[in-house]
Amino acid sequence: MPLTPKPLRALVIGSSGTIGSAFIDLLENHPGCSEVVGIHRNSAHPMDYQDLSTIEEAAKPLLRGAPFQLIINTIGILHSADWMPEKKLDDLNPAQLQTLMQINAIGPGLTIKHFSKLLDPAGSVMATLSAKVGSIEDNRLGGWYSYRASKAALNMIIKTAAIELARTKPNVALIALHPGTVNSRLSQPFKGQQIGRAPLDAAQDMLNVLLSLDKEDSGTFISYSGERLPW
Numbered sequence: 001m002p003l004t005p006k007p008l009r010a011l012v013i014g015s016s017g018t019i020g021s022a023f024i025d026l027l028e029n030h031p032g033c034s035e036v037v038g039i040h041r042n043s044a045h046p047m048d049y050q051d052l053s054t055i056e057e058a059a060k061p062l063l064r065g066a067p068f069q070l071i072i073n074t075i076g077i078l079h080s081a082d083w084m085p086e087k088k089l090d091d092l093n094p095a096q097l098q099t100l101m102q103i104n105a106i107g108p109g110l111t112i113k114h115f116s117k118l119l120d121p122a123g124s125v126m127a128t129l130s131a132k133v134g135s136i137e138d139n140r141l142g143g144w145y146s147y148r149a150s151k152a153a154l155n156m157i158i159k160t161a162a163i164e165l166a167r168t169k170p171n172v173a174l175i176a177l178h179p180g181t182v183n184s185r186l187s188q189p190f191k192g193q194q195i196g197r198a199p200l201d202a203a204q205d206m207l208n209v210l211l212s213l214d215k216e217d218s219g220t221f222i223s224y225s226g227e228r229l230p231w
């Protein structure tokens with residue numbers, strides 16, 4: 001039986017992003033959603049992963065409006081003005097590795113720590129956007145060292161937190177969610193426009209998956225199609 005009730009209250013983290021804003025659009029018009037709140041690094045209670053103290057600060061005011069039955073964290077980066085994903089081992093460098101670990105693993109991990117307290121213990125889902133290239137088992141092409149490693153680290157945090165929450169909050173599911181290739185700012189330098197799907201289509205597929213999850217799905221890595229991915 002799905003964990004999320006109807007109507008539900010939803011929170012989208014990283015709602016300024018391509019996929020984040022598509023989730024906001026969908027949830028605002030969804031008959032099963034009574035309220036959707038979006039936060040990002042320039043919102044009223046800003047959350048910026050360059051300053052990790054902002055995570056707990058952003059969660060505090062939301063406690064008043066809790067609980068939420070659906071939390072989706074879409075924050076993540078792949079490239080910056082200074083670097084692109086590594087093509088070879090010689091490209092590996094500490095600045096890129098540290099930044100991607102901070103934005104893609106440490107920030108989302110601390111977000112699970114502070115924001116899981118806002119989840120409805122009677123039935124709720126918290127999804128963090130990961131990426132299939134973070135799967136160690138599925139890695140056949142190589143390259144993209146820092147992005148792959150940061151999403152693999154994120155996946156381990158999600159799995160570990162899900163094991164812990166299964167004991168204390170058995171009706172809460174934590175999952176790692178792969179959106180597929182989506183036409184976005186993040187994918188733009190990698191032919192995102194040609195090979196990526198429209199953000200609203202991707203978000204709709206992911207929402208269908210999220211609304212069908214049950215407690216046995218907690219601690220899994222799931223694709224937008226509902227397929228279970230190998231860690």
Ligand SMILES: NC(=O)c1ccc[n+]([C@@H]2O[C@H](COP(=O)([O-])OP(=O)(O)OC[C@H]3O[C@@H](n4cnc5c(N)ncnc54)[C@H](OP(=O)(O)O)[C@@H]3O)[C@@H](O)[C@H]2O)c1
Nearest residue numbers: 014016017018019048049075076129131181182184185186
């Ligand atoms: N697009 C794809 O094909 C694809 C594939 C696999 C996985 N994903 C994952 O899907 C998620 C969403 O990606 P997207 O395609 O929607 O990318 P996007 O349009 O670039 O959105 C990224 C989001 O992350 C936020 N962000 C970046 N750095 C941040 C920081 N230091 N602190 C707080 N927020 C920060 C951005 O905020 P600003 O708006 O303020 O910059 C934005 O809200 C990411 O986790 C990505 O790894 C995407």
